[in-house]
Amino acid sequence: MTRISERPMPERTEAVAFTGRAGEWFKIWIVNLLLTIVTFGIYSAWAKVRREQYFKRNTSIEGRAFDYHATGMQILIGRIIVVVGLVAFSILSMIPLVGLVAILALVFLFPWLAVRSLAFNARNTSWSNVRFDFRGTYGDALVTYILAPIGVALTLYTTAPLLTRRVHGFFVRGHSLGNRSFDFGQGAGGYYAAFGLALLWVIGAGVVLALTVGGSVAAMFATLDAGVEPDPATALAPVLALYAALFLGFFPAALLYQAMVRNLMYAGTELEGGHRFSSTVRPVRLLVIAVTNALAVAASLGLMLPWAQVRITRYLAENSFVHPEGDLDLIAGRIEADAGAIGDAYSDIEGIDLGGVGI
């Protein structure tokens, strides 16, 4: 059998539409913020519901919108459990021996939390009145989030692209929409190409930094070695160089990588019945959006954040497509809900937000 990404796409293309508007979202966001502040953070759980609903209800495929169904109380209870757990853990982890056991326990608890969190989000999300579900197993999560990363470290990160592919497979294959499951199949080549390009960016940034500020950093260390007092400007050089390396090298490279592998994930995803997906995000364009967003938010004391969120969401939606095998209306009519997902949604807690797939 050929990989999903290598099979021909169905001819039909449906764009994902995002109808959220910055002005409208700003008003909802600022009210969220005010209520969160005056309730000492408690309202943030309900604010999250409002935010999820605004973005999901404004995202649609051929007029059929997504929706979010969790309640503020569910999220609040989940957060309280997580906070109490973290406080207990941080206190325990400071005591020798007990701390070691606590850390080990957390390592093995983490995959479970990841699965619960993915399931909570999936079961509380619907498209066209039908809920998603997530049925990834603990064992698969343990390999994906704990064992495979150890393997990647042992191979000196040469297998990092394979880990990304594994995370995508775990995420996509675990999901279903109603009684239709998702499948994933994508070659490793694209992931390595994306990783290589991101690496090139880091190397390029390193070379540029070495040519521009490298001299002053070297000067700083030279004066230190000589035991002479450096003047304050040169003393700051290594700190500035570190931040420059992070913000010009690593962070943009990570974002470029995320954009490229997002396209790969969409191309390798299939919904039972031959329905396919595609993403046409351009990495550099996304980077430009992220940089200008960050500058606008910083310059406006955070008040431009709603505008920035709408802008990046719209860009991602505009570059996401569904290729249904046949008429979407007919297909939608044949999807039936899996009643279990709805019942389970009420017993779930919202664990940690892993953002397994990022953007």
Place this chain on the structure above:
Amino acid sequence: MASASEPEHRVQGRAFPPHSAHETPATLVVAGDRVALIDAEGVPLLETTRREARAERALGDTERRVRLPDGATFLTRDDAALDAALPAPGGWLPALERADPLTMLSVVLACLAGAYVVVRWGLDLLVAAAVWMTPQTVAVAMDGGTMPLLDRVLFEQTAIPADRRAEVAALYAEVLAHGPPPRRGTEDRLLFRGMDGLPNAMALPGGTVIVTDELVRMLDDDADALAGVLAHEVAHVRERHGLHGLYRAVGLSVMVAVMAGETGPLLEEALLEGNVLLALAGTRAAEREADAGAVATIRAMGRDPEGLARFFDDMAARFGDGGGWSSTHPGSAERSATIREGL
């Protein structure tokens, strides 16, 4: 369909039957306690009571939703008709979200003021509460866990002769006797370590104070300065600055995440780095506090605080002023000047 006494409300929209993605044009009919959903031909799709039909409040310009039993959903754009038929609870929220520009402006200003108050004082309160709640036995356990690690990566064995160590220990006991009383459970102890020839002293939250060989040698002839340094470290222990720093860094990240929600790529990283800088500002404040505490202790001992100021001058001459926004400590010149101002 409705009786004469109860007015009948009709809302036009579309509906999804229970657990189905199949959408159909529909009318919601509400009369008294009865709620019914009928399709375009007037065929009833579903009948229920007012209690089982949950109208959701408005959210921006999105379609209003009515949640019906068994996962059926009714959607409509006719706000007014729905509000008349099935009033949604909590209507004040959408009203506030659609407020006039002047009200919105006051909400914005209230948020800016509130965010400032929360980060400026709320964080300190939260950190103080967390520090207060942490039992000192936990802090002592932290010392026990940290020392072996520090010994492995940072320290060597001390080369200070035993008689000189006894002298310093006596000075340390004098500092303890004249400083503020310890919190219950604190295990005060003084350790000597070598550290690559660097003069340094540090305090761990449980009461452990470490002085390096180079520092002891540097202050061989200056008991006032050595007492000042020891009093400074004991002040860190008494004020529980270690725990403050730990909780501050965590608390600020959580606070921003709770208030702002997802900030998006790059900005998230920028915020995290910004928090590190702010946490450093917190440690600079702690250093100033410990300096002030040290001066009070030295005075109580009947010694001269000038010794500590002399020490900072000496450090500035050897290693530069340090300090600034990216540093954990205030500049040495500033510190000695502040101490002398108080004399």
